[in-house]
Amino acid sequence: MRTARSILARAPEGLLLRTLAPWLAPLGLVVAWELLARARMIPPTMLPAPLSVLAAAVRATLHGQLAMHLGVSALRAFGGLVIGGSIGLVLGFATGLSRPLQLLLDGPLQMVRAVPALALVPLVILWLGLGEAAKVFIVAITVVFPVYLNTFHGVRSVDPHLIEMARVYDVGPRELYRQVILPGALPSILVGFRFALGLSWLVMIVAETMGASEGLGYIAMNAREFMQMDMLVLTIVLWALLGKLADVLARRVERWLLPWLPRLQRLDVA
Amino acid sequence: MSPTAHRASGATVRLQNVYKEFGDRQVLRGIDLEVPPGKFLAIVGRSGSGKSTVLRLLCGLDDPTRGSTSVVDPSGNDVRGSVRVVFQEPRLLPWRSVLSNVSLGARRTSNHRAREVLGGVGLADRLHEYPGVLSGGERQRVALARALVHEPAVMLLDEPFAALDALTRIGAQRLVESLWMQHGFTALLVTHDVEEAVLLGDYVVVLDEGRVIERVEVNLTRPRARERPEIRRLTARLLDAILSTPRQAPPAVQSPDPSCKRDFSEFAQAGAEERDGFRLFIHEPCEEEGT
Numbered sequence: 001m002r003t004a005r006s007i008l009a010r011a012p013e014g015l016l017l018r019t020l021a022p023w024l025a026p027l028g029l030v031v032a033w034e035l036l037a038r039a040r041m042i043p044p045t046m047l048p049a050p051l052s053v054l055a056a057a058v059r060a061t062l063h064g065q066l067a068m069h070l071g072v073s074a075l076r077a078f079g080g081l082v083i084g085g086s087i088g089l090v091l092g093f094a095t096g097l098s099r100p101l102q103l104l105l106d107g108p109l110q111m112v113r114a115v116p117a118l119a120l121v122p123l124v125i126l127w128l129g130l131g132e133a134a135k136v137f138i139v140a141i142t143v144v145f146p147v148y149l150n151t152f153h154g155v156r157s158v159d160p161h162l163i164e165m166a167r168v169y170d171v172g173p174r175e176l177y178r179q180v181i182l183p184g185a186l187p188s189i190l191v192g193f194r195f196a197l198g199l200s201w202l203v204m205i206v207a208e209t210m211g212a213s214e215g216l217g218y219i220a221m222n223a224r225e226f227m228q229m230d231m232l233v234l235t236i237v238l239w240a241l242l243g244k245l246a247d248v249l250a251r252r253v254e255r256w257l258l259p260w261l262p263r264l265q266r267l268d269v270a
Numbered sequence: 271m272s273p274t275a276h277r278a279s280g281a282t283v284r285l286q287n288v289y290k291e292f293g294d295r296q297v298l299r300g301i302d303l304e305v306p307p308g309k310f311l312a313i314v315g316r317s318g319s320g321k322s323t324v325l326r327l328l329c330g331l332d333d334p335t336r337g338s339t340s341v342v343d344p345s346g347n348d349v350r351g352s353v354r355v356v357f358q359e360p361r362l363l364p365w366r367s368v369l370s371n372v373s374l375g376a377r378r379t380s381n382h383r384a385r386e387v388l389g390g391v392g393l394a395d396r397l398h399e400y401p402g403v404l405s406g407g408e409r410q411r412v413a414l415a416r417a418l419v420h421e422p423a424v425m426l427l428d429e430p431f432a433a434l435d436a437l438t439r440i441g442a443q444r445l446v447e448s449l450w451m452q453h454g455f456t457a458l459l460v461t462h463d464v465e466e467a468v469l470l471g472d473y474v475v476v477l478d479e480g481r482v483i484e485r486v487e488v489n490l491t492r493p494r495a496r497e498r499p500e501i502r503r504l505t506a507r508l509l510d511a512i513l514s515t516p517r518q519a520p521p522a523v524q525s526p527d528p529s530c531k532r533d534f535s536e537f538a539q540a541g542a543e544e545r546d547g548f549r550l551f552i553h554e555p556c557e558e559e560g561t
Contacts, residue, residue, distance in 0.1 A: 165361040168329050169375035169416070170351070179374070183365040260365045260400040 048230040053237065056230035060219075070238070073208065073216040076132065077200045080139025085196060088144040089189070092151025096185070102152075109148065117142040118206055125210060135207040142203045143196040150192025154185030187258055194250040201243050280308035280456035281343045281352065281423035283328065288337035290323055290480075297323045299480040301337070305473070307344055307423075310450060310457040312471030314464050316512065320480040321460045325426045328458070329355045341424055349424075354417035358429040360409035362401040362416075369397040372416045387415045390452075391445060407438035411445065418449060425450070427459040431466065443470060447493060464512070465505045469494050474504075476511050484511040 030050050036042050037049030044052070060066035091109065095102040117138055128134040158181050166176050208217020216235055223231035283305040290298040297320045305311045313321045326332040327339050330350065341350045362371045372384040388394055391411040401409055410430060417425055427446065431439045447470055450457050461467050467474045468488060476484035486504065494501055 159361075161357070161359060161361050162363060164331060165355075165357065166375065168331065168353075168355045169420075171375040175375070179366070180363065183363070186365075258365070260402060262402050 045227075045229060048233055052230050053233045056228075056234050060231065060234065066219075069214050069216055069219055070242075072214045073204060074242075076135050076207070076215065077139055077204050079136045080204075081143050081193075081196060081200045083136065084140035084143030084200075085147045085193060087140070088147025088192070088196075089151050091144070092148045092189075092192075093155060096152045096155025097181070106152075109145075113145045113149075117203060121206070121210060130211040134210070135204075135212070138207045139200045139203055142199050146195040146199060147189070147192040150188045150195070151185065154188025154192075155181060157188065158184035187254075187261060190250075190254050190257065194247070194254070197246050197250055198243065201239070201246065205239070279421075279423065279454040281341050281349045282307050283311075283424055283456055283458065284340045284342075285324065285327070286338050286340075288324075288327065288334045288339060290320070290327065290332065291335045297480050298327075298334070301477075301480070301482060303475065303482070305456055305458065307456055308454050309472045310459070310470055312459045312461060312467035312474045313477055314461055314467045314474065314508065314512070315477035317462065319477040321477045322428055324477075325355065325428050325458060325460055328424070329353050329426055343423060352420070352423040353426060354420055354422035354424070355426045355428065356410070356413050356417050356430045358432050360401070360406075360413040362409055362412055364401055367398050367400060368393060368404070368412050371401065371412055372419050374416060384415075384419055387419045388412070390418070390449070391415045405438075407434055407442060410434065410442060414446070414449065418453060421453070422455050424456045424458070427457065429461055430459075431461070431463075444493065446470070451492070464508045465496060465501070468501050468504045468508065469496060474508060476508055478512065478515045483515065484508060 033042070033047075034050045037044070037047070042049075048056075057066070091105065095106050095109075120141065121138065124134045124137055128137060162180050162184065163176065166180050171179065204215075205217045205220070208215040209221050212218040212221075216238060220232060220235040223229075223235065283303070285301050285303045288298055288301040289296070301320075301324065303311070303324075313324060315321045323332065327334050328341065330353075341348065341353055343349045362368075363374065366374070368388065369381070369384055372388055373381065385394070385397065388397060391414055393408060393411055393415065396404065396408065401412065404412065410433075413430070430446070431442050434442055443466060446457075446459075457470075459467065459470055471488055474484075474486045474488060475482050486508065488504065490498070490500060496502075
């Protein structure tokens with residue numbers, strides 16, 4: 001018994017390797033990239049060297065705009081996530097718990113889901129203009145569906161044996177929801193949110209390229225206009241790092257909320 | 271200890287002319303049963319004989335199509351709310367600790383009481399574990415504790431040992447017997463293990479095709495040793511009763527433990543060979559295998 005946890009704990013050298021391994025490939029790539037750039041094998045107009053990208057990062061941070069742009073982007077993504085996520089959650093619980101509501105709502109929702117959110121961009125611009133609302137709207141509507149689908153699935157896949165047991169043990173409807181259905185659906189709901197988090201980053205860049213005056217997408221557009229290759233690459237690198245950060249945070253939250261799930265209690269590679 | 275030695279806080283369980291249909295499938299066809307307070311009834315039968323349905327009617331998960339069921343204490347009060355069930359699967363909430371699983375739905379039970387009962391099933395040191403790290407036998411003991419914490423008048427046991435390995439099963443059977451003697455509830459055990467029924471039941475009834483085809487009162491002191499000739503003779507007689515009924519559908523009796531094949535077809539074959547000697551105990555080597 002004593003689970004896989006203790007077996008892994010007994011191998012500290014394995015742990016070190018596991019922590020370092022994911023960084024080896026990107027690190028090697030960056031080193032190779034820098035060397036090739038220095039050897040003038042990559043023209044700087046095509047792809048600037050890592051060090052000059054770093055210099056651009058320092059410059060942008062010192063001028064004070066980078067943090068602000070990042071903050072604006074994060075706020076948009078987060079706002080969209082909260083709004084869209086809440087709608088998805090409510091809809092998922094409604095259709096998951098009630099057959100009539102499922103009949104009523106699931107069909108139309110699946111139809112709306114089939115429409116790519118980005119196809120709505122022109123419409124959204126006409127409705128809401130180019131301001132914040134339009135960007136948050138695009139993110140929100142994208143995020144609704146992964147959260148909705150996973151919540152619905154989670155609620156429906158709660159073990160019917162447990163519900164039956166709760167009935168025999170005089171657990172009332174409120175307690176049934178609080179102690180059986182919600183925790184039973186939670187792993188699936190969190191999968192939905194993690195997926196939504198990734199998606200929200202993804203549609204953000206599109207939302208921000210439609211006439212924004214701040215945000216990461218704006219920096220990228222601006223850099224393209226002025227042929228600032230280092231800034232352009234910087235935004236891409238930032239995108240990758242922030243995406244990773246969001247994922248790590250989501251895992252942390254998962255592990256904190258689901259301490260009972262054996263698959264999360266293993267030392268997984270963060 | 272004699273079966274009457276325990277304190278009689280149990281209830282009388284009665285089924286009167288009970289019929290149950292699921293769609294056009296007749297599961298129970300006129301069941302009449304009465305279990306006096308504090309007694310132990312074992313119900314055996316093939317899969318699909320309707321034995322689990324009897325329990326589902328008693329705990330309110332299903333309603334009889336015709337006939338009536340009642341659970342009354344010795345002073346005549348309806349104590350249907352004091353019926354607790356232990357299922358074949360432990361059905362624990364994986365996201366709650368052992369302790370809070372036992373306190374489930376027990377508004378009035380204190381933590382202290384839950385600890386006490388868990389101590390009684392030998393799990394005092396595992397209170398804060400999640401069910402996921404427990405063994406099958408330990409989980410089933412948590413399920414037992416969860417039922418006991420309510421001081422039930424009636425305990426329904428729906429093949430609670432079927433998924434356990436042979437050794438764990440023997441331990442669990444003894445535990446249930448001693449808890450029953452200690453707490454004095456009325457027990458209804460559904461099983462497809464005839465020997466288990468004979469070892470534990472004050473009464474054993476055989477169900478087939480939704481009818482009671484055999485009733486036996488077992489007047490033997492407890493704990494009963496499985497080697498006793500009376501136990502063996504009775505087991506053989508009841509097996510005979512089960513096997514002599516015409517079989518319509520092929521038997522779907524499966525043993526969850528593949529190392530211990532207690533398939534009735536196997537019994538039937540051996541029975542045909544050894545009927546003269548009246549020894550039908552081919553499941554015995556299987557038990558020794560686990561020893």
